[in-house]
Amino acid sequence: MFIVISPLNPDPMYKQVTDQIKDAIADGSLKPEDRLPSIREMARELKISEITIKRAYTDLENEGYILTRSGLGSFIADINRAKLRREKLVQARNEIRKILNTGKRFGIEPSDLVDIIQKLGDDK
């Protein structure tokens, strides 16, 4: 799992943690039943406060991404990957809207952008 906490990021630190754990679940690097590090361990490794991690874990639990079993730790829940995919699609849609706006500003047509996306996709 790759997590970077940045003081320059305008998002609060607990949100940076939850977002990156969600990403790791969405891209499959974290799988259902994987055990997350303890709050203390994660706070020590990332050099941030335990309260911040606790907040992140509570949020993840409330949203159904993780389960905490007392005495055993926190585990990735068997969540619906389709739901996560929908969330990512919304994110992608917002990114594309940004690109469309940039294009509009500089006179680049949506059809030009579609061509670019198509071509980049083929290269992969």
Add this chain to the structure above:
Amino acid sequence: MESVLRLHQLHKAYAEFVLDHIDLEVPGGYVTGLIGPNGAGKTTTIKLIMNLIRADSGGVEVFGLKHDRHEIQIKDRVGYVGEEQFFYEQRSAAWTGNFVSHFFSAWDPDAFDHYLDRFELPPKKRIKKYSKGMKVKLSLAIALSHAPELIILDEPTSGLDPVVRREVIDLLHRAAAEENKTVLISSHITDDIERIADYIVYMVQGRIAIYASKDELLSSWKTIHFKQDSVPASVLESLEHVETQMFGSTGITRDFPVIEGDLTEGISSGSIRVESVGLDDILIALVNGD
């Protein structure tokens, strides 16, 4: 670019510390920040410039004049705020202003009154009753009130609260930007220097480790976060102080423009993140480097 201050092979040895043959040219009309850990030689350098201590060898030229032979002439044109403030403690700021006015050919009593007012320094109160920060502000008021062409400050902001610090820093910035004065400021509070300096001098263990423009420094030094095994060897070679923990590795590079091309793929796939550094990150890298 004309240099207002020139140090040539300046050398001073103490029992436990050596300022080791320093060369430096401070350009006119800009703010130059002197950064270093405690004991790096910042104060020694400034005291040598001000002829408060004698060098073992090497020379100092201010405005193109030898600093020891033309001391009076030079100090008339230099505003200096030292690390510690010495005043006649039983006297007031108003008395002190009048007292020092005789030393400076261009003393401006109105400017002095203006700075007292601006820094909220009661002119009639005995200096003994001033706080540490107030004494620093009084020193600054004196330094700025005789039309100095060069302003030299040794840790001027360390005893000040953030509000006054910001005000002092903005004042110095304006002096350089609008009045074409030259400012040399030492500090270990790199925040202050980061805001206003055009050039940065890093001193470590009695030597100048880096002398560069701030923009150049901040665009070539970057922090790189990466997933283990996700960076090419060329990148890994340019990274210093790599630390690895459970959630990835972090290192700092001083050659970002050189390795930038090798990072694009990792950045777009999310396994590499690049972050701007602050002046203190560079300082820490330099100090831990040896």
